[in-house]
Amino acid sequence: MSVPLTAGNTRVKEARKLSRRSVRTERRLFLADGPKAVEGAARLPGCVVEVFVTPTARAAYADVLVAVEQVTVVDDRAMASLSDSVSPAGLVAVCRHLDVPLETVTAGRPQLLVICADIRDPGNAGNVIRTADAAGADAVILAGRSVDIYNPKTVRASVGSVFHMPLALVPDPAAAVAAVRDAGCAVLAADGAGEVDLFEADLRGPTGWLFGNEAWGLPGHLASLADHRVSIPIHGRAESLNLATAAAVCLYTSAASQRR
Incomplete structure (x- = not known):
């Protein structure tokens, strides 16, 4: 040897x-x-x-x-x-590298897409990719100034999902939203101040979830591009949910609705 x-x-x-x-x-x-x-x-x-x-x-x-x-x-x-x-x-x-063009992930009538706009924490990014994979999403789009998906912490946090979840990198979050809508998906912005309660929303159709930065969420101009702003009800005294948890709740709620 x-x-x-x-x-x-x-x-x-x-x-x-x-x-x-x-x-x-x-x-x-x-x-x-x-x-x-x-x-x-x-x-x-x-x-x-x-x-x-x-x-x-x-x-x-x-x-x-x-x-x-x-x-x-x-x-x-x-x-x-x-x-x-x-x-x-x-x-x-x-x-x-594994990323593919945006046109690739929006082709072929996708049912569940994820847009992450300006998320900065590599662990969060990896967890969202892993959750999207588990929920059966078609792809994850990292838009704007998001963390590098090839950061070792992101790759490790995904627990292998970066290797079988289609991933696209898009400089402009607004362009990502437009492409997802053009693919036939209703774009839903996860927003604590949203006008639609997640558990009352009709999520049976093709959906693109839009998630924002861990600290400041989605800027108003970007959230306004979504078809609806959707909130997760908080029943206890917690101020909010962290990004990875909120993404998991939204994606699994969509997945359950689409499979009924």
Whole structure:
């Protein structure tokens, strides 16, 4: 067996540069950290460029690595330099970008779409992608100045869903709303001050949910583009729900209505 590569190895150092968004964008590559992410990436033909793995992880995750052509063994220090986890699992994949054009996700009569406008927290973004996947949504659109979907924390929080949930990146949230409406979906803005109660709304038809920033929600000009503003009733003393929880309630309510 070859000697594991060290943190000073050129290939390891080049992969480590993908921790920076600018490098990820330029190279159209990103790092997928941990067995769930690597397994999801390995199932997509052409997605994985290379997997870096420690000797221990190579033995532990042999079933995950069997589908990977290029497996490179590294030592523990090299792995620590590639992973942003506190306790790295021991395998990190270099993957090609996955996003598709907006026209792709709005084609073919979608039933449930998600637009995230200016969400900044990578954990929230990953959780929304994971929830959309679980609820059977057709795609997630990250619009405006949203967090990079290839941020390692976003990829990890999605628990593999970034690899099988169609994702589109759109600079202009208003353009995303227009495209979703043109695809035949009613656009519903999740808004605590909305005029429609979520549990009284008719959600049986094709729907595009619009979610805003974690701290300040949707700006008025963007919320006004939606067909309706929909609120989740608060029955207790909590001021509001966080973004990931609100998205889960809205998406599962839509999914249940569409399946009746």
